[in-house]
Amino acid sequence: MDTSHHDGYEHTAVSTHREGFPWKDIIGLVLSLALTFTSLHIVLTHALPIGALITAIVVLAVFQLFVQLFLFMHLTEKTGTRSNIGAMAFGLFVAFTIVAGSIWIMAFNSSSS
Amino acid sequence: MLPRYFYNFSTFMSMFPHNYLIYGADVSIVGATALIIFVLTYFKKWKWLWDNWITTVDHKRIGIMYILAAFAMFFRGGTDGLLMRTQLALPNLHFLSAQHYDEIFTTHGTIMILFMAMPMLIGLINVAVPLQIGARDVAFPYLNAISFWTFFFGAMLFNISFVFGGSPDAGWTSYAPLSELQFDPGPGENYYLLGLQLAGIGTIATGVNFLVTILKMRAPGMTLMKMPQFTWATLITSIIIIFAFPVLTVALALLTIDRLAGAHFFTIAAGGMPMMWVNLFWIWGHPEVYIVILPAFGILSDVISTFSGKKIFGYTAMVVSLAAIAALSFTVWVHHFFTMGAGAAVNSFFGVSTMLIAIPTGVKIFNWLFTMYRGRIRFTTPMLWALAFIPTFVVGGMTGVMLAVAPADYQYHNSYFLVSHFHYVLIGGTVFGAFAGIYYWWPKMFGHKLNERLGRWHVGTFVLFFNMTFFPMYIVGLMGMTRRMYTYPSGLGWTALNLIETIGAFGQGASMMIMAVNIVRSIKFGERDVTGDIWDGRTLEWSTTSPAAEYNFSVLPQVTSVDEWWEEKKRGVVRPDHATFKPIHMPNNSGWPFLIGLSFFIAGFGLVFNWWLSAIVGALGIITFLFLRSFDYNTDHYIPVDEVKRVEAAAGR
């Protein structure tokens, strides 16, 4: 993340080096695959009645969201908190608009011709 | 009454069943490919091509490749357009069959928006933004190459459809259930789904890349509110890309699963919901039209300010209106399907939110006018494109507001009035803006200017023929002609207008030939840019050489104001002292992005035909190359001070 001049060189690209074994990322990968295949499995096998099925998928999806945010997107790391908040706010705005809007739009009873 | 020979013309054309056109296209593709291979081999250029272009991670070269590909796609999409206009020149022609006409309007629309407009702008962004912010490359140069090659192979996958197996034919909007297997068997729609999916990977990566580049890699001192307007437009566009494109990714994936794995997301049977496709498509689709207009706005701001010799009027208002447009662009999508009939409340809400967008857009228009007001205007070719943009875009925007009146849209919807609206904004806006950028940054890309005289002819004829083609469409649309009809009867009063449109369309084609001549001629005769600042520019890209060295800036600039370069020139330019040079850290070229793109292509091609072997081979290729890359430790190098000195001295600095 630097264009600074330490060590006498001028760096160009954003540095992507982090120390240590990427445990977080590996746990995240396993979890996100598990969550994905669980939802696929319960749908393909009709493991639950329809209402419960949809609830289960939504719950799994929210878990997935947290996995992405905390394990891959490093939401908890200190740097760039302000832009993080901005990005989250805009993300919530877009998500809300899309989900609420779609429900509103698709709930029509063909009232007009 | 039309003269007799027109009718003879129509019987003459009807002797060509559409297959001959396809054979003709096939022959020319094979011919062109053979020619390219021959030239490369004969002049021993294969290694040159691989070392300098295919493996490059240099944003300037990647930008040029984007622009080249976009021009090729412009040619393909333009040919589609001319074929359609030929078919519609007169009533009851049989130049194209209904099926072939459907295929052509589908490929025309998809190619023009996704494979022409977007890459043309992304190309200009690549060329200009890192230079404008005083950076040495983008944040993730390797990812940038992946973006290009996934776009490129996505476009190729889409384009080979008519040679192998047939083109998609359900429109660029690909509405379900028409685009489902039941109503549209065959590989055509699969090409659409997989080609777009592949190119979309590249687009999302580009969005991320430029967001990070602009946030993290600005030269010291360049605060956000000191960035050039084009950079601002790119930042906002990147944000829209990041939030809008995943919706397309999901929609395409669901429809692909429907078609390849027999699911029912958008079918009528088994509880599917065709309307959901329409909904998802436009959740992406409306932001998409802003993705292709905001960079053009940014170009316009920079060009107008440069050639008026003034700072942009209302800098902050320009930034705020960009942000407002971005936020609003996610709240208006229903205006594309008012006629679905979601009810009065829904339609009113989305009608009003749509009209709101006209406010920040109007702010921008007025600020451009005020920037020119009392300026010392230089009527260069980029400026002429900008001047042509403003009134044309206003016509497009105003008809957009007319379409946003939901009850009235029940009349306009899917008529030629709509077709004219989006061509006024997409050609009059995006294309005029992109051409302004192409003429403006040409010297920065290639070290010489395009000829101004030919440039003026290009602008003049193009604007004339553009209006000749598309203005009558408003009228014929109000007369009841609907979009996507492949022929029409005589006696409706549509004939003369359609004929004028067709003549205009060929005029635009001829006008583009002027540009082609200009490009070729200028290689030899174009005015050389020896100073790096041939337009007397205002922003940092004009402070370095044309074309810029691999490392862009020998020493990173120190920024204190908006229009930094202009201020420096007023203070008296001080070139960096060679004694202050340091070794410059740069990324290495890499062949993996090309190979990853190729693997995606092979996988995609396999999926198109349910040919699983090819799909698996491609997928394994992708994984293998990603794996190999992660063990690639030799990813960057330092340019020694001596070499920087040599390059700078050669440029007279």
Ligand code: HEM
């Ligand atoms: C003030 C600005 C604008 C307004 C109010 C507006 C409004 C609309 C409305 C209401 C429609 C749907 C009409 C119908 O289907 O019956 C529409 C279609 C369209 N607009 Fe705009 N628009 C605006 C600007 C733009 C811009 C800047 C672009 C692109 C650069 C654009 C591109 C399109 C396209 C491509 C379609 C048609 C898509 C299709 O059905 O294939 N519009 N516009």
Ligand SMILES: [Cu+2]
């Ligand atoms: Cu729209």
